[in-house]
Amino acid sequence: MVAVTAERDHRRQRDRLVRSIAQSQLLTSGALLLLVALAVVVTPQALGEPAFFAGTALVFVVTGFALLFPWTPHNKDWSILLPIADIVAIVAIREGIPQLGAGLFLVFPVIWMARNYRLRGVITGVALSTVLLWVAWGLTGRSFSVDEFRSLVLIPIVLAFIAATTYSTTQRSTGQRELLRSQAALTEEAFSRARAQENYLHEILNAVEFGVIAFNHKGEVTLINDSHRQSLTTFGYARSAIVHADIVQADQRTPFPPNSRPFSRALAGQTFENVVVWVGKPDQRQVAFSVTARGLTTPLGEPGGGVIVLRDVTAELEAIAARDNLIASVSHELRTPLTSILGYLELALDDDELRADTHRMVDVAHRNSERLLSLVTDLLSAASDADTSLTVTVQECDLAEIARQSVEDLQVAASARPVTLVLQSPNQVSASVDPLRIRQVIDNLLSNAIKYNRSGGKVTLSIEPSAQVISIHVTDTGVGLAPDELSHLFDRFYRTESARQSSVQGSGLGMGIVRDIVRQHGGDLTVSSEVGVGSTFSFVVPAGTSS
DSSP states (O other), X not given: OHHHHHHHHHHHHHHXXXXXXXXXXXXXXXXXXXXXXXXXXXXXXXXXSHHHHHHHHHHXXXXXXXXXXXXXXXXXXXXGHHHHHHXXXXXXXXXXXXGGOGGGGGHHHHHHHHHHSHHHHHHHHHHHHHXXXXXXXXXXXXXXXXXXXXXXXXXXXXXXXXXXXXXXXXXXXXXXXHHHHHHHHHHHHHHHHHHHHHHHHHHHHHHSSSEEEEXXXXXXXXXXXXXXXHHHHHTTOOTTOOSOSOEEOTTSSOBOOGGGSHHHHHHTTOOEEEEEEEESOTTSOOEEEEEEEEEEEOTTSOEEEEEEEEEEOHXXXXXXXXXXXXXXXXXXXXXXXXXXXXXXXXXXXXXXXXXXXXXXXHHHHHHHHHXXXXXXXXHHHHHSOHHHHOOOOOXXXXXXXXXXXXXXXXXHHHHHTTEEEEEEOOSOOEEEEOHHHHHHHHHHHHHHHHHTSOTTXXXXXXXXXXXXXXXXEEEEOSOOOOHHHHTTTTSTTOOOHHHHHSSOOOOSOHHHHHXXXXXXXXXXXEEEEETTTEEEEEEEEEBOTTO
């Protein structure tokens, strides 16, 4: 392959050389032969002049040699003999018939030599022309006149300026040509790298198992990978299609409004992440996709289109649904016997005839049964939809009293750490809430703040009432949460790294349930945390009418 390329380059270089020599010689010979033809027409006896005839014959010979000789890059230096021969021929024609003014045609070979043979061509062409003009004048024995001054002085001067100008122009053109050739090579190399990177990108995107759609700033699709095309053909769409036509929301039935479809939102410049959609008609085969869209920018910071990624999450959602169904079923089955066990254990604890050591063992069994029942209740709540599983009965109550009771009940656990538990609240705070559910929220937040605090740390429960809402904050001096832990804090069954490594037991359900309860009251649970400093959990509830 390398040899073939080298041979092709050598052939091209040789063809350019032959073409250049032929064009330069034909330009000179064509002008001279036209002059000779005019001279013969005007002065038929011109061919009888030996010098004129010899010069004309020499032009024919040089032209034929230039066209027929096999020029190559190796013998190209010998081509300088062609313009030298032309100079001799022109001087001979001039001396044959001086009144023709053929000396002006010395410009052609001088330009040829200056353009192709650099400085040596300039010097050789001008010097040879000057010497031959003066030698020819000396041989004829003519006197030095104004006409001779023009031929012997002015023509060499003009030839010198023309040769110098041609040389400098050629040098500049050669430099520009080299620069353009270098830039062209760099551009071609850059294009080659870009094409290679584009091919690599296509290969990579076609190897992944998730769908990818890319579009430019005009909204024109520029890339669709094989995974997405295969997904389209699976549902009977043509490979030329861009997105699935049948797409519904997470409930698997409700269609998306036209402008709310993920592809339309992405084209509108919106950025979103993990939007779950179902593809396929209801009551038929459906596939779930988690759709993420990101905008792209040009190096100048201008909008450059975007990319959409579709990941098949059908198996994940089906596994989650199966898990929730299993948890709900098992929880229902466990709840009834646990309630019965707790009842009989309470009856046993109330028996005054129970021995002390037996009472202690039954008490341990009772506490662990209560904990197990609490865990089963949390599992049952997590396995059901929050909007239907959480029943909230709102009534006007004293939130300050609820907070005091929670702090008192958890004081023993706080002292065991030891952790200081502080309540900052007015004496009475009227709120419109479900007292049992809000107590569950406060207990959970305080319990976590105590569990994951440092020995000798502090937990502060503060209540700040206002006209419309009441703000509740639980602040601790614990280990804090990393940003990646905060993003998963409310996921079901999620426990932080510090929690998993500690001896503190938990199911990872409490925070999700707490947030659902707060949302049922029209608010939301927010968290601010710093690793090594502590965390603050905050939420608001409606104020009572008497506050």
